[in-house]
Amino acid sequence: MKALRDGSLxxxxxxxxxxxxxxxxxxxxHKLYLVGLSTGHPKLVGENRLISTSELMLVSEDHTYARTLSRWYRLGREVSRTELDG
Known part of the structure; x- marks a missing residue:
């Protein structure tokens, strides 16, 4: 978090x-986290594997990266509200 405050991307x-x-x-x-389809995870191996992350720390303003307690993720498409409700 300090590196982000200091200007790192x-x-x-x-x-x-x-x-x-x-x-x-x-x-x-119990905490805020993300769910989605993971590819390239070092421990949860597979392509498009449904996972839940550890606690969410931040999401970049443009929604391209997220930092959880354990690692960074590159974010793809966000599920739309209509998809969740449908």
Whole structure:
């Protein structure tokens, strides 16, 4: 968080290949987190694997990166409200 405050960009901090989270949405349990289809996750191996993240720390203003307690994610498409309600 300090690096962001000091002017670093999320893509600079995320490393070479952060996992991608596509068709993502915020979710609330004991903490705020994201759910979505993960590709390239180092521990949850697979392509388009449905996952829930650790606690959400921040999402970039343009919704292209998210930082959770355990790692950075590159964000794909956000699930629309109509898709969730449908």
């Amino acid at each position: 999320p893509e600079e901090l995320a490393g070479v290949e952060p996992p991608t989270l596509d068709r993502w949405a915020p979710a609330l349990g």
